Amino acid sequence: MVRGLLIIEFSRGWVGVEVLDSPFQINGRVEHQIFSTFTALGRYFHVHVAVSQRSNKISLWNMEESSVPSPEQKVAASASGPNRQCTETFGEDDGDRNLSGSEQTLDPALLEIKRKWELEQKELKKKISLEDDRNVEKMLSNPDSDTFYVGGMDISFVKGDDVNACAALVVFSFPDLEVVYEDYQMIQLTQPYIPGFLAFREMDFMIQLYNNVKENNTQYTPQVIMVDGNGILHPRGVGSACHLGVLLDVPCLGVAKNLFFIENDIDRNEEHMEQIASLKQSGDTFPLVGSSSGITYGKALKSCEKATKPVYVSPGHKISIDSATELVHRCSKYRVPEPIRQADLNSREYLRVNFKDGS
């Protein structure tokens, strides 16, 4: 029997609840499901929480007030109510619960890093080329006289673990779209995620993945790489696809599943929503033009018939906006183009199978 302490925040402070559990299965993993009732502020509350063994966290699935002091322990009692997904550490009291609500105080050391990184990006920007590499021209124009290779990269994370992750490279032949090469590496992250500086967190590992193919399976070295994120669609015009492209001197493009806001320039405003609504069929696009700068950053693309939300394509290096968009479209069986989609799915599976709280 496991006991734990559930901390629920009320406007007036914190309330602790002692809970008992019962094991159950989710996706093959043993988890714990907990029902409990407690009183606070003179009222009764029923809570339904889950415990993840791997991350050692509990998450609140559902909580409702009741006039009855005894809970009804129905399985799957959490339908579609306002599921507050707050999580807290489960188990021994480690003393330091950093629960201060808004502790996003700007760290001066962080500001220093940002300044340094901005300078690096400024230098990198000078080297970006938005013209098609010869191989890009060939692969998009040649019917199927030759086989080319497109690589997709992605990194998957372990929930509740800010260090361990899995970096993936999956290479597809083009235009027939068959997997010809894949590589998954457990990695340890050292840098934080800061919007606008994603490359500094992930790029070293992607460079390593590229070097691996090039050295060990040269024949499958991709002529173009697709990155999960943005190319020039970025506040300083230097998204992670630009970093990778310039550092490797290889054609690179970014595919983002969400629009990256650029202050006073790119916004998810009403006009944008109308433009999305105007995308009719697979292959339809509209340009992403900065409202104040006039810069064309890339294109929003309806990548397949079923996709309701577009994908945001922008060149990183050695490829034009139009070619990047066409290539993404021709690689899309679903909303996310196959190279990135496979890298995403497979790296997640890799973590699930090979990573058990260590090793």
Place this chain on the structure above:
DNA sequence: GCGACAG
């Protein structure tokens, strides 16, 4: 000042 902010 606050909120918004690729992965």
Place this chain on the structure above:
DNA sequence: ATCTTGTCGC
């Protein structure tokens, strides 16, 4: 980025 379940529709 990460977690879950249920439901709808082709």
